[in-house]
Amino acid sequence: MFLVKLNKFLDWFKKMTKYVRGTRDIFGKDAEKFRFVEEVCRKTVQKYGFREIILPTFEEISLYVRSVGDTTDIVEKQMYEFEDKKGRKLVLRPEGTAGVVRAFIEHNLKDVFALKRFFYYGSMFRYERPQKGRYREFYQFGMEIFNEGGPAGDVFLIKCICEIINFLSIKNRLYINSVGCDVCRKKYREYLVEILRNMELCEDCVARLDRNPLRVLDCKIDSHKVDNIKGMTEFLCDSCGKEYSEIRKFLSSEKIDFVEDKLLVRGLDYYTGFVFEFKGVELDAAQSTICAGGRYNNLVKSLGGEDVVSCGAAFGIDRIVGMLNEGLIKNKKVRVGISVVSDEYLSVAFKIFDSLENKEFVLLGPFSGKSLKSQLRIFNNEGCNYAIIVGEECANGEVVVKNLKENVQKILKIEEVIKELV
Numbered sequence: 149m150f151l152v153k154l155n156k157f158l159d160w161f162k163k164m165t166k167y168v169r170g171t172r173d174i175f176g177k178d179a180e181k182f183r184f185v186e187e188v189c190r191k192t193v194q195k196y197g198f199r200e201i202i203l204p205t206f207e208e209i210s211l212y213v214r215s216v217g218d219t220t221d222i223v224e225k226q227m228y229e230f231e232d233k234k235g236r237k238l239v240l241r242p243e244g245t246a247g248v249v250r251a252f253i254e255h256n257l258k259d260v261f262a263l264k265r266f267f268y269y270g271s272m273f274r275y276e277r278p279q280k281g282r283y284r285e286f287y288q289f290g291m292e293i294f295n296e297g298g299p300a301g302d303v304f305l306i307k308c309i310c311e312i313i314n315f316l317s318i319k320n321r322l323y324i325n326s327v328g329c330d331v332c333r334k335k336y337r338e339y340l341v342e343i344l345r346n347m348e349l350c351e352d353c354v355a356r357l358d359r360n361p362l363r364v365l366d367c368k369i370d371s372h373k374v375d376n377i378k379g380m381t382e383f384l385c386d387s388c389g390k391e392y393s394e395i396r397k398f399l400s401s402e403k404i405d406f407v408e409d410k411l412l413v414r415g416l417d418y419y420t421g422f423v424f425e426f427k428g429v430e431l432d433a434a435q436s437t438i439c440a441g442g443r444y445n446n447l448v449k450s451l452g453g454e455d456v457v458s459c460g461a462a463f464g465i466d467r468i469v470g471m472l473n474e475g476l477i478k479n480k481k482v483r484v485g486i487s488v489v490s491d492e493y494l495s496v497a498f499k500i501f502d503s504l505e506n507k508e509f510v511l512l513g514p515f516s517g518k519s520l521k522s523q524l525r526i527f528n529n530e531g532c533n534y535a536i537i538v539g540e541e542c543a544n545g546e547v548v549v550k551n552l553k554e555n556v557q558k559i560l561k562i563e564e565v566i567k568e569l570v
């Protein structure tokens with residue numbers, strides 16, 4: 149008997165279609181939290197003139213190889229690559245900056261808008277080992293600013309991020325560094341290669357050492373071995389050093405606390421100069437970065453555009469939602485259930501529905517074939533404030549309005565119902 153049941157269960161289990169590892173179904177309170185965070189980000193950046201850009205979910209592979217960099221973990225190991233029916237090599241976007249820059253160049257957005265601030269929201273795809281706070285499909289809210297140099301552009305971006313994080317009451321710490329320009333980074337790379345050559349490194353780092361030694365600093369296996377080496381800031385040229393020091397000065401005068409992290413280089417190759425990461429203080433160290441970005445002054449030019457300085461950042465929405473206090477989401481709308489004693493009253497119930505539908509109510513019902521008791525149970529469980537009960541009183545143009553929170557009810561003329569609910 150037990151074996152028969154077990155086999156039946158295994159058959160059912162085999163047939164069941166399951167979600168793909170690293171993806172999630174987001175529903176109920178979590179879906180509300182996602183929308184809430186997106187809305188807070190959206191409203192905040194729109195106050196500062198950011199315009200939305202809705203990007204394609206997939207792009208040509210060469211875009212990411214040329215921007216994120218061919219020696220990064222993202223490009224080497226994490227991209228969802230596929231060929232379409234014509235053999236084009238495409239990638240599900242692992243991040244949004246490259247797509248925004250491509251669109252900026254392609255549509256000549258430099259000349260279309262005086263203010264060149266853009267934001268985007270959507271899912272990104274990276275083949276990483278899934279765990280709490282790390283998914284293969286995850287959501288980013290990103291901001292990109294073109295043609296605004298440092299220190300004002302960088303400090304403004306940080307202020308904007310702080311406004312969002314503070315509104316969401318997320319406990320966090322800001323880590324900053326500068327990865328310099330091509331000139332100063334060349335000297336740092338030489339220093340790194342010399343030091344790192346004598347260390348025992350993982351296979352990936354050995355392979356990348358000559359091409360991109362900075363990657364060793366954010367390697368999950370080797371980064372702890374380099375704690376005591378010099379940071380990039382000791383190699384900055386005069387201009388990068390001055391800009392970095394001005395940014396720190398402005399952050400301090402704006403009362404924005406930060407910690408300097410001399411080995412922060414970020415996992416993407418396009419950065420130049422100022423880089424930063426906001427970490428949630430209550431999250432596991434490995435998945436604690438909730439928003440990150442920096443300056444990428446060379447990217448527009450290197451992808452074929454003009455010489456346009458740029459900076460930006462992206463929030464990891466999944467991680468922010470994971471830290472969000474539910475109490476912040478206040479649903480102020482009055483919830484009203486419309487019930488019928490029997491189906492013969494449905495047409496009156498639909499008329500009442502029509503009279504309420506454009507007002508600020510959440511409306512539930514009417515339902516067919518359910519007892520009044522089960523309709524009221526649904527409304528109670530759904531947190532309704534009122535139930536309108538349509539029954540024989542409607543012959544006199546009246547209905548019962550029940551206050552579900554106080555458990556009292558009265559009979560009202562249908563025209564008076566709205567007044568009672570607001």
Ligand code: HAM
Nearest residue numbers: 243245281282283286437438439440441460461462464
């Ligand atoms: P990123 O640091 O690769 O930067 O990603 C930004 C944020 O996305 C991370 O700080 C993290 O919160 C979230 N994130 C990344 N990977 C995952 C994952 N597997 N699961 C959950 N959340 C994740 C960028 O993508 C740059 N494009 C940011 C930028 C914009 N820089 C300049 N402009």
